[in-house]
Amino acid sequence: MSLKRTWLAVPAVLALSLAACSSGGGTGSESGTDQSGDAGAGEVSAEMITANSTEPQNPLIPTNTNEVGGGRVVDLLFSGLVYYAADGSVHNEAAESIETEDSQTYTVTLKADQTFSDGTPVTAASYVDAWNLGAKGEHLSAYFFAPIAGTTEDGLIESGDTISGLTVVDDTTFTIELKQPESDFPLRLGYSAFFPLPQSTLDDPEKGGEEPIGNGPYKLGGEGWVHNERLQLVPSESYTGGRTPANGGIDFIFYPTQTAAYADLLSGQLDVLDAIPDEALATFEQELGDRAINQPAAIFQSFTIPESLEHFAGEEGILRRQAISMAINREEITTAIFSGTRTPARDFTSPVIDGWDGNLTNATVLDFNADKAKELWAQAEAISPYTGKFEIAYNSDGGHQAWVDAVANQLVNNLGIDAAGKPYPDFKSLRDEVTSRTIKTAFRTGWQADYPALGNFLGPLYGTGAGSNDGDYSNPDFDALLSDAAAAATPEEGTALLQDAQEILLEDLPAVPLWYSNVTGGYAEVAQNVEFGWNSVPLYYEISK
Structure with missing residues (x-):
């Protein structure tokens, strides 16, 4: 009889991908040190961080978000079963464990007593129902469900209204049956296609996309989503995972050009910039000094x-x-x-x-x-x-x-x-x-x-x-x-x-x-603990000022 193993504890399973970004992380470790004696790593700043972004293409439903402007927001509004650290390493977030005997059927156990930002419980059904919604034809991320039994080659539900390979066992447990063994499947579960949704969004996706309710470290707050202008997030009191916010929120400003965003960074009107305009690439490292980011x-x-x-x-x-x-x-x-x-x-x-x-x-x-x-x-x-x-x-x-x-x-x-x-x-x-x-x-x-x-x-x-x-x-x-x-x-x-x-x-x-x-970017003199991850996105929740 084979022994059940916990996925994150098996190095051989992870070898394909977890060593991937050792050269891409770490640049932010020096720039992120607490140089001023102000709020440092682990301390919470009440101030909101300003960052550049673009207007999300679609309403903020995770399974219908596949571009950067919306992606960086849903990654903060929601928690996956796992999340990725700056170096690409994988850590359990909402999952207590992800176990398998054969790399084809996985049993997911959630951490107990998790809630969405509206206070409703996060359950196994929150994940399974969200994935079923994502496996409908109108959702851009359906392809990610293609490995699961009961889906077509492009990830759509094969028959009926649900994916047959997903089974809710109880409030904190569900199983995933794949079409074939795939040892690296759990690695994918930190991607937004696999995030959960509250019942209110499942009942009314249009409203849920415009006024998203998630289980992540932030929730919509402040001025909220002002289309074509900005989107503001504030820390969620219900979040208990490993990405605890060190700031009072994120104010994503939608700039018409990268040039305008860079000008605001230089003048102190912007805290974090994740892309340097072409005309400044030759000079930004001199202009920003040790606040410049240039890493693979x-x-x-x-x-x-x-x-x-x-x-x-x-x-x-x-x-x-x-x-x-x-x-x-x-x-x-x-x-x-x-x-x-x-x-x-x-x-x-x-x-x-x-x-x-x-x-x-x-x-x-x-x-x-x-x-x-x-x-x-x-x-x-x-x-x-x-x-x-x-x-x-x-x-x-x-x-x-x-x-x-x-x-x-x-x-x-x-x-x-x-x-x-x-x-x-x-x-x-x-x-x-x-x-x-x-x-x-x-x-x-x-x-x-x-x-x-x-x-x-x-x-x-x-x-x-x-x-x-x-x-x-x-x-x-x-x-x-x-x-x-x-x-x-x-x-x-x-x-x-x-x-x-x-x-x-x-x-x-x-x-x-x-x-x-x-990734070329930079941050203001007042910003502390700035680190860019393996995928070029700042770890916004770490930043303080």
Whole structure:
């Protein structure tokens, strides 16, 4: 008879992903020391911290939030079964234990006497019912439920109104049955798709998304959510987990540009900034001194060419995608525009993730080779002549114009085509067209990892039907390798299969990899204990002033 084991106590299970970000954490440890004798780590400041952000694209339902502006808020409003520390290590939060005998059926036991910020109890049903809601067709994060028995390949409920692989045992216990053994499945449970919801939100998701009630370290407070202006959070008295707030709240300000946010940081009007504008990359470390943040992060940048665009499907499309990729001089752009705070991409993941390999066979498509690019474009022209302008859409509030213009100019010079950037006023405007599939151009894309694993960069973005598969890419051979990797007996076997899957992506190029990002940011003189995590997000709850 096999012995039941507690997942977090088994190092072999975690090897694939938990060592991932050892190089990405720690920069904030020096900058976060208490230098002034004011409120330090573990002490609570009554003052609210100001931080930059963007207007969330959607109402704040965790399973329908897959972008940074909304993601950073729901991560503070809600608690998962586990949470990720700055270095990517995993810690139980709402879960007392996550146990399994076979890596296919997991028993989750919740800590007792937890409540939402409205005082109602957090129960096993709070999780199971929220996941069932997320596995409906209108929710962006349904793909994350695909491993669970009773869901389709894209994570939707297979039959009826509930996922058959989820069973509530009692108020503090539920079980998760997977379609196949997946030893790293519990690692994913700190992602927002797996957060719980109170009954009031389950009954009225529209109201719950606008006035969210969570079980996390913060709750909506102060001025609340003032659309297109700011969103304020205050500490939740009901929270008992490990992310205890050291401040009086977070005031997220929605800036029209990163330039405006940086100006406020320099003038002392903003406490924490998580992105430096292009024009300040060469000088911000001198301007901010030891308050500057420049560290590796699990961030991948690209632009996506939808499968639906004319001339970009089939053999012709692959030739054109490869030609465009090889016409881009990534080294030149990362040096001239980003002052070395970006690294030219060699794959679709991130060097800070364990198992990364910068020497994949098909990565030659990412090498700058103008002659080969022209040759490939000419081969595509022989299939069907290209007419019109190749445009790359981007959001003007995100500091993307300089690199988009540089890429477009290189395509003009190296392919002889008409190419240009297409600006949108803000992130939401761009994403609304992307998610509604009304966009008619290529568009900038990026991925900030949900959990520290190679597969998180691949499945959610390029798996058939995945919630963040913005270009509607589909390749059954790629999907099969993802599935095989998830079921691999060892982390090493899984990594090898994922790299085979990447070889397919480098052939098909559903997105054109550009570079990996460092997180570049900074904080005001009054801010204390500032630390940026493995995924580039500040640990807001630690900050005081």
